[in-house]
Amino acid sequence: MSSTYERLWQSYIEDVRKACRTKDFLTAEKTIISAFTDAEEIGEIDTALVWCTHYLAAVLQMHGERDRAGKLYKGLLELREKTFGPCHKDVAESLDSIIALNQFRLNQYDVEKIVEKNQCTAEEKAELDKTIQLQNIAEFYCDHDNYLAAEQAARQALHIKESILGPDHPEIISDLYNLGLIYFQMDKHSEAFSLFVRTLAIEEASLTSDHPQIKETVRTIATLASEKNVFAAVEELNFQTIANLYPVLKQSA
Numbered sequence: 059m060s061s062t063y064e065r066l067w068q069s070y071i072e073d074v075r076k077a078c079r080t081k082d083f084l085t086a087e088k089t090i091i092s093a094f095t096d097a098e099e100i101g102e103i104d105t106a107l108v109w110c111t112h113y114l115a116a117v118l119q120m121h122g123e124r125d126r127a128g129k130l131y132k133g134l135l136e137l138r139e140k141t142f143g144p145c146h147k148d149v150a151e152s153l154d155s156i157i158a159l160n161q162f163r164l165n166q167y168d169v170e171k172i173v174e175k176n177q178c179t180a181e182e183k184a185e186l187d188k189t190i191q192l193q194n195i196a197e198f199y200c201d202h203d204n205y206l207a208a209e210q211a212a213r214q215a216l217h218i219k220e221s222i223l224g225p226d227h228p229e230i231i232s233d234l235y236n237l238g239l240i241y242f243q244m245d246k247h248s249e250a251f252s253l254f255v256r257t258l259a260i261e262e263a264s265l266t267s268d269h270p271q272i273k274e275t276v277r278t279i280a281t282l283a284s285e286k287n288v289f290a291a292v293e294e295l296n297f298q299t300i301a302n303l304y305p306v307l308k309q310s311a
Contacts, residue, residue, distance in 0.1 A: 066096060067104045074110045078117060086114050087126060094133045103141055103148075108134065112155065124159060131155045144199065144207035145214055150191040153198050172229055182222045189215040189233075196236065205244045212237040228264040231257055235275065247282060254279045 070093045077086035093107050111134045118127040135152040142148055169190075173183045192215035199208035216233040223229055238253035258275045265272055 063100060063104070067093070067107060070107065071110055074114060078114065083114070083118055083121070083123065083126075087118070087130065090114055090130060091133060094137055097137055098140070103137060108148075115155070115159075119159060128156065128159055131159060139207075143210075145192065145195060145211050147191070150195055153195055154191070157194060157198070172223070176223060178222060185218050185222060189218050192218075193233075193236075196240070200240065200243070205240055209237070209240050209244065212240055226260055226263070228260060231260050231264075231271075234260070235278075238278075242282065251279065251282050254282065
């Protein structure tokens with residue numbers, strides 16, 4: 059970054075700190091928003107801008123100004139998306155702030171148990187930890203109807219788990235199913251059908267035949283097959299899957 063830009067960010071930092079010291083949060087907020095505009099024109103994000111944004115948002119949140127805090131986090135999120143793409147760790151950090159502010163449900167699973175059971179390395183554990191953030195990113199974008207970004211995050215989470223645990227591991231069931239739902243929302247019905255079939259095959263191999271999760275997946279496949287007439291992945295169906303599907307398909311015909 060050039061000295062001109064360094065002086066610009068330093069000026070913003072001093073203005074924000076001064077405004078916060080006098081509890082003039084409105085001026086501090088306007089200063090940060092101006093900094094967003096400059097950062098977008100410059101084409102890079104400075105750590106000082108990130109620090110100011112999080113600091114001011116935290117102060118606003120403490121004073122009950124949740125909407126204004128959310129506006130700052132959203133501005134930083136949009137800027138990071140444009141700069142780094144939707145699946146970058148800095149985007150995940152901004153989403154974590156928004157999730158915490160709004161008390162959204164966090165996707166979680168017991169990484170420690172998975173690591174112990176599968177004898178994963180420290181590097182693999184770090185990658186599995188990353189999938190939690192990716193799942194939260196996907197859910198966030200689904201909630202905001204940005205299915206393209208949601209697909210990218212969900213596919214990356216699935217790829218990490220498949221690479222570490224294998225393509226038929228029970229721990230990827232939810233990843234397959236959720237990505238299938240995203241494809242369905244994007245009208246990619248053949249892709250969705252194929253993922254739901256994979257989901258069902260793993261469920262049949264790892265769960266009891268009367269498990270409610272299997273029944274839910276069967277209903278989803280039957281609905282997709284009957285309403286969208288999608289059978290692109292029918293060759294993947296094994297005998298047990300067909301036996302499970304047949305009565306539901308017959309009923310919905």
